[in-house]
Amino acid sequence: MGEYIELGEGEEREVGEGDEVRDGESGEVEGMKELGEEDDFTAENEVREGEEFVQENEESVSLENDRETMSSMSVPSSNKQVKYMSIDRLSALPDALLICILSFLSTKKAARASILSKRWQHLWTNLPKLRFKEKSCELEKILKTVNRIHGALGIRRESYLERLYIDFHYYESFALDVDSWVEYVVKHKVKDVTLELNPQGVLYKLPQSMYSSSCFTYLSLRGCNLVPQRNVDWKYLTVLSLNDVKLDEHVIEKILSGCPVMHFLILCQCWGLSCLKIDSPCVSELVLIDREDGESEPLLEISAPHVQTLSISICPINKWRLTNISSVTHAAISLIGSDDWDADDYEVMSNLEDLVGALLHVKYLLFSHMCIEVLSMLVEMHDVQLPESRREILHVHASADANVMSGIVALLESSPMLQELAISGIDLDGPPITWDVVGRSEMHGNLVHLKTVNIMDFVAVPALTGEPLLTLVQILLDKATVLEKLEIHIEYPVSLFKTFPQIFIEISQKLLSYPRSSRKAVVLLS
Structure with a gap:
């Protein structure tokens, strides 16, 4: 929970509680799953801690056992409480129960338990889930990892x-x-x-x-x-x-x-495909990620009539044609391999325009920051107006510079049914940036269905004087006629810790001065 300042029109500012901005789709298409839930298993530093340390600690374990034995022998038989404390009650449990306990740990931590005693030495190899990962390219380290995998499976x-x-x-x-x-x-x-x-x-x-x-x-x-x-x-x-x-x-x-x-x-x-046809009625989620080797691939036609959730990451020097995706309701587009293309290249802009045109029917659309920059170039250089869409939720990743404004405004103009807007800032530790009022700072038409706006992780830098946040918020307050809540979460670099309160106050004062077309509109700033 964070502290919010509610900026009311013509009212004094009050400090109250409010929920933190929630990233509605986790930055990705809804339903996308993260592969590999456990911690990375670096064999060189992890399994070795569990296996090789047994030999190193053999003497200390033996000494500890001797101490326990001597302690037990020296205690009178009538002192049952002290004798009871000398027993290793955990190790006395059945293997199945101990393995069950270890299964709640990562493979790395479970392997470390093998140093407790010989009783525990190989228990971790019988876990229901085993994970081995070697990041090094050195053959010697890879060979050790390979041998450990053989050892774990061999004695299992x-x-x-x-x-x-x-x-x-x-x-x-x-x-x-x-x-x-x-x-x-x-x-x-x-x-x-x-x-x-x-x-x-x-x-x-x-x-x-x-x-x-x-x-x-x-x-x-x-x-x-x-x-x-x-x-x-x-x-x-x-x-x-x-x-x-x-x-x-x-x-x-x-x-x-x-x-x-x-x-x-x-x-x-x-690679190797020229046509991807997915007719299975069960496949509802599809993720396609292009190669980043800089080599141009032939046209790829994609037909997936039953897919409902689609995520595309494409190197825009390649062309993908979406021919049959009528069931898609949630989509995400990102551009990769930025070292191999320029945002102002017409072929790059044209390929992105075609992808956006094929997704006009989706209800939820996520755009990466590079998509917004290319889209802004398309709008500014070629005066392109995007066709009207049926999207209801728009999520944009955007950097804090003027290059994103035209693209965001163009998307808003093409979204007359928009109900929710989320804009995520990026790159807190990036290079210094400046704000020049270029591109579009006005919007045609009203957003008559937009009720909720979340602006997350906006970077407050003194040189920007609150931009492009302020220009965008001014447009939204003016054009969203039924807006109920506009929530802004501001981030700042550590170097601005002392000056941030003053920046925060200046942004708050400017937001108070903007007229609102919706009487219900509430602005929360944190």
Whole structure:
């Protein structure tokens, strides 16, 4: 909860409580899931703490046991309370219960428990979820990680393994090692599998046995060569993520036909496709992330008639054509690979304009800050007016500079049914910026349905004197005829800790001076 100043029209300012601004869609399309819930497992510094430290602490553990024994022997048998305290009650519990307790910890912390005694040494390897991650590219460190994975799976008992997460820099020399892990996964019917094989040259060829393992419910593959020779049988799979994978229409068709209940599909930096056709009525969420290698790809046509939530991250030197996405209600667009293109390039602007035009029917739209900058260039340089849309919720990530105003105003003008607007500021620690009143500072038409506006994490910098926040708020207060609440959360760099109160007061005074077309409008500043 934060402190708010309610700025009433013609009234004294009062300080009251108010809820913090809530990011309505978490900065992403609603329904997008974060992959890998646990902490990263860095094998070099983590599993070693659990296994190798056992040997280092063997003497201290032995000494402690001797102390306990001597203490127990020296206490008279009648003193039951002291004798009772000398017993390790936790270690006396059954393995199944101890494993259950460890399962509430991350793999890293569970492995550290192995230093307690030999009783605990290998318990962590029987956890229902195991996660191994090696960030280093050094072969020596990677080899140690590979050996630890072999060790953990090799000494594992027949206890159920629900999730296996493996992430390391893959070299072709480790192909047989990964083959053995895949064999373990298939044999023991592991449901949740992640193979993040960051390829250092050659892709890993996925064994044919993997395609016929029907136990998967979640599967994430990176750096793998997918060549199914027979039908794919992933009948229980609900989430599939493919990253850095070469695909063609034949392969993706086999995969989709073999996943009858899959509802979430992620294709990240895949290549080889010219047509992506997703006809499955179950696939409701689709994430597409373009490659960032700077190489131009051929036109990609996308047809997904049943998808409801769509997230697109595209390098705008490539062209994607959305041909059949009539069911999409929530969409997010972001531009990536900014080192390979310029915002004022006409082809870049034209490609973005086509994407925006294909999403006029969606109810919720999220724009990245680079999208807004390119859109602003399009409006200013070519005097483009965006077609009318049916969007009801608009979420924009925007930097605090003049380049974003024209794009935001153009989106507002093309959203006559807009009910909610959220603008998230970015880059608190970015380079110094200045405000010049360029681009559009006026808006045509009214926003007759807009009731709620959230402006989050706006960066208050003295050189900007409250801009572009003030200009935008002035437009909204004037054009939103039924506005009920405009909530502003201001951030400031640490260097402005002493001067921020004065900046805050100046912004508050300017907001008080702006006329409001809605009598119900309340402005909350925090």
